[in-house]
Each structure stands twice: as structure tokens, then as C-alpha cells.
Amino acid sequence: MSKERIRVYAWEFPIRLTHWINVLCILALSVTGFYIGNPFMHAVSSKQYIMGWMRFIHFVSAYTFMLSMVVRIYWAFVGNRYASWRVWFPFTSRRFRDLMDAVKFYLFISKKPPYAVGHTALAGFTYLLVFGVFIFMIVSGFALYSLNRDGALWTLLGGWLTGVMHLQTIRLFHHLGMYLILAFTIIHVYIGWYLDLKERNGLMGSIFSGYKFVTGKEWE
Amino acid sequence: MASSSKRDDLSGVTIYEALKERGFSRRDFLSFCTLITATLALPSTFVSKVAEALERRKKPVLVWLEFQDCAGNTEALLRASKPTVGEIVLDILSVEYHETIMAAAGHQAEKSLMDVVKNQKGRYIAVVEGSVPMGDGGVYCCVGGRAAKETVKEVCGNAMATLAVGTCAAYGGLPAASPNPTGAVGVTQAVPGVPVVNLPGCPVNVENITATVVHFLTFGSLPPLDSRGRPLFAYGKRIHDNCERRAHFDAGQFVRQWGDEGHRKGWCLYEMGCKGPETFKNCPTVKYNEGTSWPVQAGHGCIGCAEPAFWDRMAPFYRRLPQPPGFGVESTADKVGAGLAAVTGAALVAHGIGRILSGGKKKEEERR
Incomplete structure (x- = not known):
């Protein structure tokens, strides 16, 4: 069994770029969004513009996040095999088996850690769900934004949702969505760090450099 | 004003004449026209057009139906200390039926309503206040022994237009609140397909009723409505x-x-x-x-x-967000979120400890 490690270019530049844009946007959106929902800082003078700036940052980050999502989804169709949309769907028998193996590993049933050069089957499927939450956050966010922004563009981006869900329900789910994303972030970083230690494959570094290290056997 | 003896006036008097009779000056009349033009969000050049229409147009016949309501919209219309928009409304309209303010009573009153429906078919304005109960054959609200859902179908179905005033008439309002025991609905749901202008609010603004009627008299059409049947001039802005x-x-x-x-x-x-x-x-x-x-x-x-x-x-009224269902009355969205974060953290700690105890480290050394 070959112990030699091969350097594989897994994450292309647009994948890494959108990943880090998403990180910054989620951070900004969470802090400002939390403030908008529950204004924890209070102005001492009428000359301040705290809510105004919070909303401005929230909206600018929201546009950035949406465009980052557009680039990422585009890249799922034109990027390399690790970025492909196919890795999100565990509907082939092999991917489904891999997914169950990964679930067994995380439930302590199996001791064999999941391994893939790109996303594992479980990770890919998780990203499908997470992207669903992201898209809901974008649509519900624009639904709320459309209340004070008339125009066909904003109706298209989210305003239509107000005809389907009550505004207060949209607001509640937009609020809860943040917690789902934060919970995902914690799990995401923990598993990345854990598998990196376990596999010694440069997983954590790969989202900066794009390169992962695999043994010859795994590469085959 | 709603007695049967007044019925002769229907075809005779214009709105301006009626106002003059009541002692309103030309100045009062024009300031009323200005107010209504502003309420309709029209430019001031339309004041003369509104005035012209009110001088020319005959008083439209109006019937005011009350169903499951608190008469709050009627109160909003009537409670005023001086000659006001509310009074003017009553003067520009020929109110033929209004349970709270009419002189007639009993079968005589019901007959005057049916006379309007028969003789003024397609020419009168119906105003509905209160929701219409559809449950159990409509037994929960009967006037003169007749279910509200039957009356509203006949009266609104034959009207030129219907104004659903107040949230109850527009969307069911308080009687329709969960669990809605009487099956209360708004006019649009009770009589689908008839032209209805929803003027929700608890109570409605009298100015918005007047402006809607004046728009109709001036332009011969109902004002532009949003997807929920509300006039954009009054409900277009947040x-x-x-x-x-x-x-x-x-x-x-x-x-x-x-x-x-x-x-x-x-x-x-x-x-x-x-x-x-x-x-x-x-x-x-x-x-x-x-x-x-x-x-x-x-x-x-x-x-x-x-x-x-x-x-x-919109409940709870004193909090930003609704209560998530199934988490108890006191748990707000933030608490659920904090709980979720705690569960996530605990799961990860447990997972880490589990791995150490199960000898994950030993296995790893073997693998090297």
C-alpha cells in the first residue's frame, strides 16, 4: 500500500473565493440581522444612525451574498468534478452507500472515516440542504426588503413570497434561518478540523490553497 | 335621513345642493373637495374636477349592512363634535338603510332595503360592516330572520359596488380569529365575483370611505386596488x-x-x-x-x-416576532435559537469525548 501523498487541486479559485465571501457575508448578515431583529445597542443622540447603518450593511451584504451564490451555482455546472452539482445529490447507489457509511461513522457505529477527494457524500448532501436554507434566506430577505422597495426586480427576487406566507411568518423564519446557518457553521468547522486531524490530508488548508493531499491508493 | 319619506329625493338633488341646504358655504365645499383630493393622492389640479363632479352628480343611494361587528366603523363615521367629513359623507350619500341610525324599524326597515335592491338594481352602493358567518348554514348572524350570508349575496350581488369597511368585513377580522367558531369570512369570500373595495382597519378611516366614494363619483370607476382588494391611495404605503x-x-x-x-x-x-x-x-x-x-x-x-x-x-402585539408553534408560550425565537446552539455544542463535545474514549487515537497511530 502506497503511503506516498499526491497533491490534488480540488478547489478551484471561484470555489474558494465564493466560500470566503460567504463567510464574510454570513458574519456581517448575522451581526446586523441580529441587531435589526433585536436592537441591542441604543443611540445616545439623534445624530447617530445605528439602525440606518446596520440596515445598509445588511442589504449590501445580502446583495453580495446573493451574487456569490449565483457564481457558486454557475460553477456547479462549469467547474471541475469536485465542484459539480452532482456531488450534492446522493441518489446513485454508490453515493447513497457512502452517505450511510458517513452517517454510521458520525454515530460511532463504524470506525472508518468517510473519505473523498472532494466532498464526501454526506457533506455534499448537507450542502444541498444548506443551499436550500441560503436560498430561503435570500428570497425571504428580499420579500421583507420589497416592503419598502417597489419594483419588478424585488418582486421577482422575493416580493412574491408575501402572497404565499404571512409577513410575520416570513420574518420569524428569516430569523430562525440565521440560527440554522450558525449551527451549520459550528458543525462544518468542527468536522473539517476533525477530519483534517484524522486524515492528515490538508483539508483545512485546502480551502485557502485549493490543494488536498491524497495517498496513491485513494487517488485510484 | 333614512326614512322612507326621503326616497323622493333620490333622483332630484345633487351633492352640492344637498350640502348648501345643510348650510355649508362654497368655501366649506371647496375645502372638503381639497381634502378628498389630497386623500386620494391626486395633484391639486384635480380639486376642480372633483368639485365639478360633486356639483353635477346626483346623490348616490347607499345601504349600510351590519353583520358580525361591534358598530365601531359606524361609530367612526358618526362620532364628531362639529360639522365634519363624517357629516358631509352622510349628506353626499342618500343612506336608505343603516340599522344603527335609521328611523324605520322591523319589517318596514327590511322592506326599504329590499326596495332599494329591487328599484335601484345596479345603481346603489352597498357598504358592509362586520364579517359574514358561513358555518352551520349561517345561523350565527340573522337579521329579520334571514341569514347574513343570504342578505349579503342578494344586496352586494345587485349593487354597483360594495365597500367592505373595517377589517371584519374585509377579511373576517376578530370573529374569524382562530378557531373561528362561526366560520366568519369577509365579503369577497362570501360573495365571490362582485366588485368589492376592501377598506380594512379597526376602525376604518372615514376619510378613506369618502375618498373612495368621491373617486367613484368623479371618475366613474373604483380606485386602483392592490392584490388584497385595497385602494392603493390609502393602503399603498407602509x-x-x-x-x-x-x-x-x-x-x-x-x-x-x-x-x-x-x-x-x-x-x-x-x-x-x-x-x-x-x-x-x-x-x-x-x-x-x-x-x-x-x-x-x-x-x-x-x-x-x-x-x-x-x-x-400579528400577535403577540408587544413583541417583534410571533411565537414559534410547539415550543410553549414563553419560548421566543431567540430562546429556540440559543437552545439549538446549546444542543449543537453539546453534541460536538459528546462526539469528541466519544471518539477519545473509543480509542480513535490508537487507531490513528496504527494507520500511520
Whole structure:
């Protein structure tokens, strides 16, 4: 069994770029969004513009996040095999088996850690769900934004949702969505760090450099 | 004014003549026209057009039906201390049937309603106040032994147009609040397909009723409506965007407790659960009681009374967000989120400990 490690270019530049844009946007959106929902800082003078700036940052980050999502989804169709949309769907028998193996590993049933050069089957499927939450956050966010922004563009981006869900329900789910994303972030970083230690494959570094290290056997 | 002896006036008097008879001066008349033009969000050049129409047009016949209601919209129309828009409304309209204010009673009153439906078919305006109960054959609201759902079908079905005034008539309102024991609905649902203008609010602004009628008299058509059947001139803008306290919202100055410093200084009521950000109405500009005040000016947050299902969906009135179902009354969205984060953290700690105990480390060394 070959112990030699091969350097594989897994994450292309647009994948890494959108990943880090998403990180910054989620951070900004969470802090400002939390403030908008529950204004924890209070102005001492009428000359301040705290809510105004919070909303401005929230909206600018929201546009950035949406465009980052557009680039990422585009890249799922034109990027390399690790970025492909196919890795999100565990509907082939092999991917489904891999997914169950990964679930067994995380439930302590199996001791064999999941391994893939790109996303594992479980990770890919998780990203499908997470992207669903992201898209809901974008649509519900624009639904709320459309209340004070008339125009066909904003109706298209989210305003239509107000005809389907009550505004207060949209607001509640937009609020809860943040917690789902934060919970995902914690799990995401923990598993990345854990598998990196376990596999010694440069997983954590790969989202900066794009390169992962695999043994010859795994590469085959 | 609604007695049967007045019926002779129907075809004779114009609105302006009726007002003159009541002692209104030309100046009063024109200032009324100006007010209504402004309420309709029309430019001032339309004042003369409105005046011309009111001078020329005959008083339209109007019937006012009350079903599951508190007569609050009638009160809003009638309660005024001096000659007001409310009075003028009653003068520009020939009110043939109105349970609260008409002189006629019993079968005589019901007959005058049916006379209008028969003789003025397609030419009268129907106003509905209160919701229509559809459950159990409509037994929960009967007037003169007749179910509301039958009356509303006949009266609104034969009217030129129907104004559903107040949230109950527009969307079912309080009687339709969960679990809605009487199966209450608004007019649009009770009589699908007839032209209805929804004027929700609890109560309705009299100015908005008048403006809708005047629009009809001036242009011969109902004002443009939004997807919920409400006139855009009155319900096109969000309360939050026209609110007099909006500057405090943008600055970050909020009332945190009733009677605190911010409340005394008139800061934003957002943290006290104000529903201005999700409610569409012209309250901040038209206000109530002859433009005297409105809830936010009086120091209380908006409760969203002009929105469909507000009693269920805007609750709790003193919090920003609705309660997530199934988590108990006291758990707010933030608490659920904190719980989720705690569970996630605990799961990860457990997982880490589990791995160490199960000898994951040993296995790893073997693998090397």
C-alpha cells in the first residue's frame, strides 16, 4: 500500500473565493440581522444612525451574498468534478452507500472515516440542504426588503413570497434561518478540523490553497 | 335621513345642493373637495374636477349592512363634535338603510332595503360592516330572520359596488380569529365575483370611505386596488415608511419599557412590538378623529389591524416576532435559537469525548 501523498487541486479559485465571501457575508448578515431583529445597542443622540447603518450593511451584504451564490451555482455546472452539482445529490447507489457509511461513522457505529477527494457524500448532501436554507434566506430577505422597495426586480427576487406566507411568518423564519446557518457553521468547522486531524490530508488548508493531499491508493 | 319619506329625493338633488341646504358655504365645499383630493393622492389640479363632479352628480343611494361587528366603523363615521367629513359623507350619500341610525324599524326597515335592491338594481352602493358567518348554514348572524350570508349575496350581488369597511368585513377580522367558531369570512369570500373595495382597519378611516366614494363619483370607476382588494391611495404605503417616529428608528433610539425615558421622549416603538413595518395603511398621514392623532402618535405601537388575520398573525402585539408553534408560550425565537446552539455544542463535545474514549487515537497511530 502506497503511503506516498499526491497533491490534488480540488478547489478551484471561484470555489474558494465564493466560500470566503460567504463567510464574510454570513458574519456581517448575522451581526446586523441580529441587531435589526433585536436592537441591542441604543443611540445616545439623534445624530447617530445605528439602525440606518446596520440596515445598509445588511442589504449590501445580502446583495453580495446573493451574487456569490449565483457564481457558486454557475460553477456547479462549469467547474471541475469536485465542484459539480452532482456531488450534492446522493441518489446513485454508490453515493447513497457512502452517505450511510458517513452517517454510521458520525454515530460511532463504524470506525472508518468517510473519505473523498472532494466532498464526501454526506457533506455534499448537507450542502444541498444548506443551499436550500441560503436560498430561503435570500428570497425571504428580499420579500421583507420589497416592503419598502417597489419594483419588478424585488418582486421577482422575493416580493412574491408575501402572497404565499404571512409577513410575520416570513420574518420569524428569516430569523430562525440565521440560527440554522450558525449551527451549520459550528458543525462544518468542527468536522473539517476533525477530519483534517484524522486524515492528515490538508483539508483545512485546502480551502485557502485549493490543494488536498491524497495517498496513491485513494487517488485510484 | 333614512326614512322612507326621503326616497323622493333620490333622483332630484345633487351633492352640492344637498350640502348648501345643510348650510355649508362654497368655501366649506371647496375645502372638503381639497381634502378628498389630497386623500386620494391626486395633484391639486384635480380639486376642480372633483368639485365639478360633486356639483353635477346626483346623490348616490347607499345601504349600510351590519353583520358580525361591534358598530365601531359606524361609530367612526358618526362620532364628531362639529360639522365634519363624517357629516358631509352622510349628506353626499342618500343612506336608505343603516340599522344603527335609521328611523324605520322591523319589517318596514327590511322592506326599504329590499326596495332599494329591487328599484335601484345596479345603481346603489352597498357598504358592509362586520364579517359574514358561513358555518352551520349561517345561523350565527340573522337579521329579520334571514341569514347574513343570504342578505349579503342578494344586496352586494345587485349593487354597483360594495365597500367592505373595517377589517371584519374585509377579511373576517376578530370573529374569524382562530378557531373561528362561526366560520366568519369577509365579503369577497362570501360573495365571490362582485366588485368589492376592501377598506380594512379597526376602525376604518372615514376619510378613506369618502375618498373612495368621491373617486367613484368623479371618475366613474373604483380606485386602483392592490392584490388584497385595497385602494392603493390609502393602503399603498407602509406605516413604517411614513411614520413620524421613523427618524428615531434609523438613529437607533427605541422605547424599551412603557414609561421609560425613550417613551416619554417619543422614540421608536419597534422594540415594543410595533407592527408598523408589516402594515400598509395611511394612518400616519390621515390619522383618526379628524386628524387629531393615531396609535403611534399616542405612544402605542401599531397592532397591524388593517392586515388580513391580524389577530392571529400579528400577535403577540408587544413583541417583534410571533411565537414559534410547539415550543410553549414563553419560548421566543431567540430562546429556540440559543437552545439549538446549546444542543449543537453539546453534541460536538459528546462526539469528541466519544471518539477519545473509543480509542480513535490508537487507531490513528496504527494507520500511520
